[in-house]
Amino acid sequence: MSDWYIAQVNIGRLIAPWPDPRVLPFFEALDRINTLAEQSPGFVWRLQDEAGNAMGISYAPDPLLAVNMSVWRDSDSLFDFVYRSAHTPEMARRREYFDRFDGAYQALWWIEAGTLPTINDALSRLWMLDRFGPSQHAFTFKARFPIPGIAGPPVDYKPDPWCVGRA
Template structure:
């Protein structure tokens, strides 16, 4: 019997300013509630946190570089949280807090249910995607692969109700 697989994701951001700068206050104010929402969301498995109030890992060599890494049972659950929950409203404000980074800024890949990807291993998947394009080892939201490595057609996940 094959081990259970979960969907891992990394998103890389470049903050406009350090977290303690007033320009970042809206992000900082929303972060804890959004993180709690993620942990309570259907399909959520795990999220990489840092020692500073659970904020996404900030690279010590580039304090404005942030990565968010999490694992989910399936794409539909991840999509529901990212786009159809209050996180989606915060996402619309990302230009206030972040500057553009090299695209793609998000990579997805299937991993074992026990895996807790480090920031470095997740960044390696993002680098692979940027170098080779979508493959079963690292892919995008629009060009996905299922857990067995087969390409999936682009289709919209089923709508999930979210508390308002």
């Protein structure tokens, strides 16, 4: 078992408040998708309020901003849930429910096993990713950095062919 887990945050701005019919299907799918996450291999934790989801947690002046955070044993487990489960078709509908977001809307980072991320920690990761690009501090599925203490480029990093051999 690893001493590190992967944390993720994603944020979005709803096109309308609940219970507006334009976002109602999103809210109706929440319990099913949250249950799917909890039953997925590698799931550790997810942010939730008394209603069992994170939609009632206010973290910004804009009441239409929504935050989702979770922790997984490894990035492959998270990737499988996001892109290879019943979550995928729901996520594909995000443009129906959320405005296009300027800046980073998803970030991944490593946390020590047994710790939980805070919303402030997650927002700082988004800020770092937005301002400075992928790094060990905050990264994406396209540029997954290895567990802290392991040197090397991001896992999915593909060097620019123009730069190869031009040090």
